Each structure stands twice: as C-alpha cells, then as structure tokens.
C-alpha cells in the first residue's frame with residue numbers, strides 16, 4: 324500500500340516569521356496518518372528543519388542544480404539542500420519550466436543529482452490549456468514523463484505531481500474524471516517502464532488549486548496518492564484541513 328503524501332510548496336513566499344505556520348501545523352498534526360512534506364524557500368530550509376524536533380514532517384527544496392558543486396553563481400546543489408535538512412526536492416515545476424526555460428532533459432539531470440544526494444524527487448508534469456483543448460494532454464504528459472524521470476528512480480525516491488498549468492493558482496480544477504484519466508495513464512506508463520515494483524510504489528500527487536473545499540473529492544480518485552499544494556499550504560489552517568481530508572481518505 325502506498326502511504327499518502329500531502330506536500331506543500333511555498334514558492335517564493337515566506338520569511339522567518341512565517342515559520343510560525345509550520346509550528347502550528349506540526350502541533351496540530353502531532354502523529355499524522357499520512358506523510359507530510361513542506362517545501363519553503365531555500366532561505367528557510369535550515370531554520371524549518373531545526374524546528375521539527377522528532378516530528379516526521381519532511382522539509383524539501385523547490386529546485387536544485389544538476390551539478391554537485393562548482394561555478395554556478397546563485398544556484399544550490401542537491402547535497403546543499405540535504406545539508407540544510409531537506410529530504411526531498413520539487414523538480415520541473417511549471418513555473419521553473421516557464422520562468423527558467425527548464426527542459427525535460429534538465430529536469431532529468433537535476434533528478435539524477437537529487438537521487439545521488441539521497442533526496443526524494445517530486446517531479447512535476449502538466450499540460451497547458453491549449454494542449455488540453457487540442458486533446459493532446461496524454462501525449463504531453465507521456466513525453467514529459469519519459470524524458471524527465473531518470474532511469475535510476477525507485478519506488479521510494481520517485482513522486483510524480485500532475486499539475487495542469489491552467490489549474491495552478493487559478494482556482495480552476497479539472498473534473499475528477501480528467502484527473503483520474505491522467506493519473507491512471509501515468510501509473511500504467513510507470514509500471515511499463517520500471518516494472519510493477521517501482522511502478523506501483525511511486526506516489527502520484529495531484530496539484531493545481533487544491534483547497535480545503537475540494538480536497539476530499541479529489542482524494543476519492545484512484546491513483547491519487549495525495550496533493551501538491553501551493554497557495555493553500557501557506558497557512559496552517561488551510562493546509563491542515565487538506566491533511567485531515569487526506570487522512571480521512573485512508574480509512
């Protein structure tokens with residue numbers, strides 16, 4: 324059985340005072356029935372990790388460089404994330420693909436580096452509205468999946484987040500059938516490429532305007548193992564409601 328995962332992506336939000344939200348979250352979910360991951364900006368990784376004590380919540384980065392070290396001003400390597408307390412990293416988010424022209428090949432190289440540093444990778448895939456309206460969604464997702472995910476992935480270090488670009492931060496979400504279709508497709512592709520072991524253990528998250536109001540119904544979809552949450556992860560109140568909905572879906 325795959326353990327469900329609620330992941331929060333703070334994006335470029337959060338100063339040290341905002342770690343009070345993390346304190347609230349771990350107090351409220353002292354013994355979570357699902358895995359929790361919070362990805363604050365890199366500036367807060369060490370401070371966030373230091374506040375956890377023995378709490379099982381994992382801290383993660385939002386990106387890393389493909390190289391282990393070197394002359395890359397402003398960049399952060401996977402081992403630096405790990406050194407700051409990160410256990411995971413989000414890679415290939417559509418905002419990185421758009422703002423920094425990241426390609427599938429770059430995402431794959433970063434994922435390889437992250438795995439080498441012992442990090443779990445949350446690799447993001449998603450179609451644009453034009454691609455969906457042209458009925459190209461599965462082709463786009465299939466292409467991103469084969470090119471972005473490295474061969475050395477395991478059931479433990481690979482998490483895929485399906486995030487339709489048009490649903491991110493927009494308040495729009497696909498229908499439950501649309502989400503289910505893409506998640507089933509990703510599962511089948513992973514099983515075909517990696518075999519049943521890895522293919523069935525890798526967790527598949529849905530992301531894009533997940534809120535306390537829609538989380539429970541999204542979590543009824545088979546092959547949705549949790550969520551990657553942006554805006555609603557910024558406050559403990561909203562993220563906690565989503566975590567509670569995910570916990571309820573496991574019973």
Ligand code: PGA
Nearest residue numbers: 491492531532552553554
């Ligand atoms: P959102 O972002 O929940 O604010 O739509 C999701 C994401 O980009 O990971």
